[in-house]
């Protein structure tokens with residue numbers, strides 16, 4: 001029995017159907033990301049878990065208890081918002097202790113817990129500051145401590161890092177993950193940043209137009225995308241329109257070039273997906289040839305754009321002192337492994 | 349506009365306001381023939397009638413502010429949180445007291461709540477006091493509501509509310525511990541305006557026949573020479589003290605806060 005279970009959730013606002021048949025089972029202590037473009041319904045799903053929105057259809061259970069009809073206050077969740085949402089009139093310590101105070105916890109117990117939480121987020125000396133005296137990153141850490149202090153069953157974070165600048169974003173996301181692991185708290189993390197989702201999560205839910213297109217580990221979602229949308233949204237993907245000319249061996253034609261994919265494919269047009277880092281300038285076993293259209297030296301990486309039978313492919317190569325980057329206009333033969341090639345379901 | 353013209357207008361305006369004021373103060377000090385004295389003030393302050401009416405009006409003003417804010421803060425909060433579409437309507441309603449003369453309202457009150465009505469408020473002293481307080485709240489409403497609404501707009505009411513709810517807080521806690529402290533400056537500035545209005549109000553108190561400061565001012569004005577001017581100066585000083593306090597609170601609360 002999973003710890004947090006969302007079954008058949010549906011939600012509409014007026015005429016717009018924002019969440020459709022959403023199902024998710026989260027194990028205790030698991031870190032799950034909801035990943036998707038703006039407006040795909042991530043926040044709405046999170047708000048239904050929190051109890052701020054009522055699903056039109058479906059049910060939510062936490063720790064085996066159906067909470068669908070329960071109000072926010074009784075759900076035992078901790079929430080972190082994009083805009084920090086610290087209480088401006090309270091000190092850091094009062095903010096962190098707010099949930100416990102509301103529950104009527106004894107004063108001595110509150111201050112002990114506040115100290116513990118402030119140590120956990122690395123701000124033990126900021127207890128008496130007011131939110132406006134802290135940096136954005138510090139405020140968000142306090143917001144995390146505030147959400148965790150009452151020991152919620154589930155932690156919900158809605159794009160907690162998007163208001164911060166890039167450097168702090170990376171360090172804070174790792175910190176969040178460490179704290180989450182240390183406490184073993186079941187967590188749902190909403191983001192539209194795929195790098196965040198892939199690097200932090202036990203599993204990622206890729207959402208598209210209110211539907212969970214794929215639920216899987218970062219490895220699965222990246223290497224075996226279930227839909228064309230997932231393939232395109234997660235990571236950079238080259239797509240190539242090709243024609244299957246031999247169904248049994250999976251041989252496809254790209255203009256005059258042939259590629260044997262070694263798997264049965266239905267005859268006719270097909271869309272292939274190739275990650276830039278799966279294409280190599282040397283080695284095979286299979287090869288394609290194209291004309292170099294652009295060659296960008298980015299330091300550790302060289303990104304090359306190649307025209308293969310009228311379609312542009314990007315290749316990423318690690319910089320090497322032994323080989324100069326290809327020149328624009330030259331013919332480039334590059335290798336790939338047929339098993340790395342994704343066959344993408346037709347758009348539907 | 350040229351600088352000179354601007355200065356001319358400013359000076360003209362100043363004369364328009366200050367000259368009568370100076371005349372008033374000067375006259376209030378001239379009770380003794382041939383020299384300035386505070387005799388008029390002494391007489392006024394020693395008058396038990398003054399103390400009674402002044403005390404009554406202060407109590408009424410405080411009651412008006414407390415009850416008015418208990419009404420206005422939750423309403424403005426709720427409108428902002430749940431009914432933002434109704435805001436123009438509510439704003440229009442709170443502005444009505446500015447265009448409806450107080451005398452119309454009082455006659456309405458007296459008709460609605462007279463001794464033979466369904467709620468005979470005018471039948472008892474307490475009832476009449478309550479009725480008068482309601483009238484005062486209405487007079488102060490445009491200022492109280494504006495001030496609080498503006499204060500609320502400066503904070504992210506919706507997110508703060510949700511954060512508090514997720515931590516288990518109920519509506520009472522949210523309003524008392526989070527919303528009110530964050531709009532306190534706004535509440536205070538609304539309160540000072542209301543205080544000044546109540547201290548000088550005449551029509552309602554006179555028609556409901558309550559011993560307020562306004563009718564007392566009028567009574568003195570009709571019967572004495574110097575004392576009314578001393579009273580007017582005192583009333584004026586109260587108003588200015590209120591405005592000064594408002595400024596002070598606003599400035600004080602901004603200190604050190606990046607906004």
Ligand SMILES: Nc1ncnc2c1ncn2[C@@H]1O[C@H](COP(=O)(O)OP(=O)(O)OP(=O)(O)O)[C@@H](O)[C@H]1O
Pocket residue numbers: 013016018036037038039040041042043044045192
């Ligand atoms: N309270 C609401 N009333 C009406 N429509 C809403 C409401 N909340 C969300 N929506 C709509 O539902 C859709 C999904 O919104 P949601 O906030 O869940 O998206 P999201 O995936 O979180 O996007 P973002 O990355 O921009 O935060 C949007 O089109 C939005 O306009």
Ligand SMILES: [Mg+2]
Pocket residue numbers: 042043044158
């Ligand atoms: Mg969102």
